[in-house]
Amino acid sequence: MSIVLIDSGLGGLTVLHEALQELPHERYLFFADNGNVPYGTKPKETVRSCILSAVQELVTEETKALLIACNTATSIAIADLRRLYSIPVIGMEPAVKPAVELNRNTGKRSLVMATPLALKETKYHDLVNRLGDTEHIDSQPMPGLVTLAEELEFDGPRVQAYLQETIGDRDWQEYGTAVLGCTHFSFFRTAFAKFLPPHIELIDGNRGTVRRLQELIRGREEAPDSAAAAGPVVEFRHSGSDPAYRERMEQALDWYRRDRERAGRPRA
Ligand code: DGL
Numbered sequence: 001m002s003i004v005l006i007d008s009g010l011g012g013l014t015v016l017h018e019a020l021q022e023l024p025h026e027r028y029l030f031f032a033d034n035g036n037v038p039y040g041t042k043p044k045e046t047v048r049s050c051i052l053s054a055v056q057e058l059v060t061e062e063t064k065a066l067l068i069a070c071n072t073a074t075s076i077a078i079a080d081l082r083r084l085y086s087i088p089v090i091g092m093e094p095a096v097k098p099a100v101e102l103n104r105n106t107g108k109r110s111l112v113m114a115t116p117l118a119l120k121e122t123k124y125h126d127l128v129n130r131l132g133d134t135e136h137i138d139s140q141p142m143p144g145l146v147t148l149a150e151e152l153e154f155d156g157p158r159v160q161a162y163l164q165e166t167i168g169d170r171d172w173q174e175y176g177t178a179v180l181g182c183t184h185f186s187f188f189r190t191a192f193a194k195f196l197p198p199h200i201e202l203i204d205g206n207r208g209t210v211r212r213l214q215e216l217i218r219g220r221e222e223a224p225d226s227a228a229a230a231g232p233v234v235e236f237r238h239s240g241s242d243p244a245y246r247e248r249m250e251q252a253l254d255w256y257r258r259d260r261e262r263a264g265r266p267r268a
Contacts (some may be wrong), residue, residue, distance in 0.1 A: 001061075001062055001063070001064040001065075002026070002027035002028060002029050002062060002063060002064060002233075003019070003023075003026050003027070003028050003029070003064050003065045003067060003213070003217070004015060004028075004029045004055075004058050004059060004063050004067065004236070005019070005028060005030045005031070005034075005067045005069045005097040006030075006031045006033065006051070006054055006055065006058065006064050006067070006068055006073070007027070007031075007032055007033070007068075007069045007070040007073075007148070007183055008032070008033050008034070008036060008037040008038060008039040008040075008050075008070055008071060008072070008073065008146075009033070009034045009037035009146070009184065010032060010033050010034075010150060010152075010184065010187070010197055010248070010249060010252045011069070011070065011071030011082070011146070011149060011183030011184030011185075011186070011187070012030065012032065012070060012076030013030065013182050013199055013249060013252050013253045013256060014067040014069075014183050014184075014186035014187060014204070014206055014256055015067065015070065015092070015183055015206050015209060016028060016030050016234070016253065017206075017209065017253060017256050017260065018206040018207055018209075018210045019067075019213065019233070022207075022210050022211070022214060022218050023213070023214060023217075024207065025211070026064075026217075027233045027234075027235075028233065028235070029057055029058060029063075029234075029235045030234060030235070030236050030237070030249070031054060031237045031238065031239075032084070032104060032236075032237075032239070032240075032245070032249060033051070033054050033238070033239045034238050034239060034240040034245055035238070035239035035240040035241065036050045036148070036239065037150060037240075038115070038143060038146045038147070038150075039051075039070065039071050039072045039073055039115065039117065039239075040072045040114075040115020040116055040117045040118060040141075040143050040146060040182065040191055041115070041116055041117065041143050041192055041220055042117065044076055044117065044121075046081070047072065047073060047076050047077070047117065048077050049195065050067070050073075050077050051070075051073040051077045051081075052077060052080065052084075054239065055084075055085070056080060058237075059085060059087070063087055064087065064088075064217055065087055065088040065089070065090065065210070065213060065216060066081065066087060066088070066089045066090070067090045067091075067153040067213055067216050068081070068089070068090070068091045068092065069092060069183050069209075070091045070092065070093055070182075070183055071093060071114055071115070071118045071181050071182050071183065071205075072114075072115045072117050072118040072182065074091030074092050074093060074123075075093070075117075075118050075121040075123040075124060076121065076122075078091040086213065088213070088216035088217060090209060090212050090213050090216060091209075091244075092183065092205050092209050093123065093124070093127055093181075093205060093266055094112050094114055094118070094124065094127070094181025094205065095111055095179055095180075095181070095203045095204060096110065096127055096128060096131060096137060096179055096181075096199050096209060096247050097127075097131060098203055098208075099112070099177035099201075099203050100131050100136065100137065100177075102176060102177050102201055102203075103136065103176040103177055106176050107136075107177055108117050108136070108174065108176030108177070108178060109136045109137070109138060109174050109175045109176065110136060110137050110138070110175065110176065110177045110178070111138050111139075111140055111177075111179065112124075112128075112138070112139045112140070112165070112179040112180045112181050113139075113140045113141075113142045113145075113167075113178065113179060113180060113181055113182070113185060114136060114139070114140075114141065114142070114182045114185075115141060115142075115146065115182050116141040116143055118182065119139045119141055119181075119220070120157045120183060124139075124252070131251065135162070136234075137169070138170075140166060140167060140193070142166055142167075142182070142185065144162045144163075144166070145159075145162065145182070145184055145185050146182065146184045148162065148188075149184040149185075149187050149188070149252075150184075152248065152251060152252060152255070154187045154188060154190070154191065154255060154259070155188070155190055155191045155194075156191075158193045159188060159239070160191065160195060163191065163195045164195075168194075172196060172197050172200060173197075175180045175200060176199070176200065176201065177200065177201045177202075177203055178192065178196065178200050178201070178202050178203070179204070180192075180202060180203065180204040181204075181205075183204075185204070186204045186206060186256070187252070187255075187256060187259075189202055189259070189260075189263065190259055190262075190263060193229070193263075204247065230252065236249045237251065
């Protein structure tokens with residue numbers, strides 16, 4: 001039995017990294033729909049059909065749980081997926097709630113960064129409205145980070161120039177938290193930390209999502225088989241035609257693992 005994780009590309013590997021830390025005895029199938037990346041600048045119906053057909057291909061009787069490691073696809077298709085599949089289906093949403101809570105007693109603002117499509121969706125607006133603090137939450141689409149991540153460019157002059165162009169004009173003294181509301185953006189934690197003043201807390205939803213996965217599969221765990229007991233087993237698949245993409249997935253996961261080790265584990 002394996003856990004299927006899906007994203008448009010490399011971003012979901014940052015969630016896989018967290019899952020490997022928390023649930024090392026599971027088997028994973030990681031799928032990147034790189035033939036269709038980016039999702040975040042495409043029409044909603046295109047993304048819906050990409051994700052539904054990917055899931056249909058990947059989920060079998062051997063699937064223990066399905067994790068949509070993509071905020072954009074979650075906002076478009078999670079309700080359909082939960083209706084269609086009886087296994088646990090876990091989605092992702094920008095971690096706005098913890099970001100707002102951290103600012104609770106300071107009056108500081110939160111900046112939520114995500115794809116243009118995720119920020120347009122009703123699911124995001126409902127989330128923000130539910131928190132009842134709309135005047136302290138700002139949103140910033142950052143589609144260029146998806147492109148840079150797909151090119152394995154996680155730090156360096158092009159990344160810093162893009163951050164300057166998109167969020168360089170904000171008065172960061174007004175802010176306390178910044179939300180990485182797209183799984184590709186977690187690759188840029190180090191770049192953000194260099195760019196932003198040190199009081200800004202960067203928050204992603206990866207750990208919370210993996211905790212939710214853990215809760216939902218509890219009780220379904222079998223004794224680890226001998227292969228899984230020796231260490232996690234990950235199968236990588238992708239939709240694009242370039243066979244070198246598989247290697248790129250492994251490089252990205254490895255880069256992220258080393259980056260997180262260097263930084264120490266983030267708080268959220
Ligand atoms: N990684 C995705 C997310 O979390 C989408 C990136 C994209 O394909 O635009 O939103």
